Amino acid sequence: MRYPTLAMTFLAGFALIGCAPTQPQQSEQNATMVLTSAYDRCSGDMQIKPYMIENVETIRGLPNQLTPCHSIRINVVGQGVAPTTTISPAQAFAMAKRAAVADAYRMIAERIAGVHVEGHDFIKNMVVQRSEVRTKVDALIRNATIAETSYKEGLCEVEMEIILSYTSVVL
Amino acid sequence: MRSRNGDHPLLHFGCALVLGTTLGADEYLIGYRLITQNATVAQERLHVTPAMQPCQGLLQPPLTLSASDTLSTTLQRHRDAFDAYLRQHFLHVQHLERSVNHTTSSLTTLTFPTACFEVEFKAGFATIALIK
Structure with a gap:
């Protein structure tokens, strides 16, 4: 019973490594990276926090669209x-x-x-x-x-x- | 004394008066409309009337004002505060602009649809809460 459990653990580890996000290319704009980090910090209950609004609004060149983490003032x-x-x-x-x-x-x-x-x-x-x-x-x-x-x-x-x-x- | 059709003539009026004073005394229907023409106020109306039947819905966060004699005078005296309270809910905006041979005229209508409010006069203050 011990060996199948270890095998499953290794398989799950490899699967997680394979699903890890790749590094963004250099050609992508910094705004996209900041937006991605903003999405990561966004809570799951769709609450818009004030500092998020300030952070996202200072980005230049972002599309003016309404998303769960992006508010429009x-x-x-x-x-x-x-x-x-x-x-x-x-x-x-x-x-x-x-x-x-x-x-x-x-x-x-x-x-x-x-x-x-x-x-x-x-x-x-x-x-x-x-x-x-x-x-x-x-x-x-x-x-x-x-x-x-x-x-x-x-x-x-x-x-x-x-x-x-x-x-x-x-x- | 019975009337010709068998009803008591003052019965309905008495019942309506009693029900109105007991059930709908603290509930008012309030509507607001502001019409501006060419950036100048043309008409402004605030309709206040007691509700004749109980309102259904949930109480929204209240607004507390120092009370005057009636609700109308209270709202007129604290117009800015009440406007800000209405602004928290929704206002209907309709704007029509017409330009004929480069001569422009505009008409803007700001409407708060008539809604039910619960009003309580107590200790010199009036507490007004929208029922929605």
């Missing part, structure tokens, strides 16, 4: 203007901020869900009579946060941030 700056019929500077600021938030949401939706573009040109006798372009954005946004707000000379700018992670999309 989107920063946009929305702009809004106060209406002319406000009764106080405070109300003007509040209204401009509302408009800026809506604009920031629009920009995030454009980045995430894309834009539907439709154009019509009416040409008569080789002269453009009417040119019309319509764009449409439609999306559901969750967990967007306001990073910074500034208000100057009636223009409010809101910097909004959203982090797309694998778990937030799947779950």
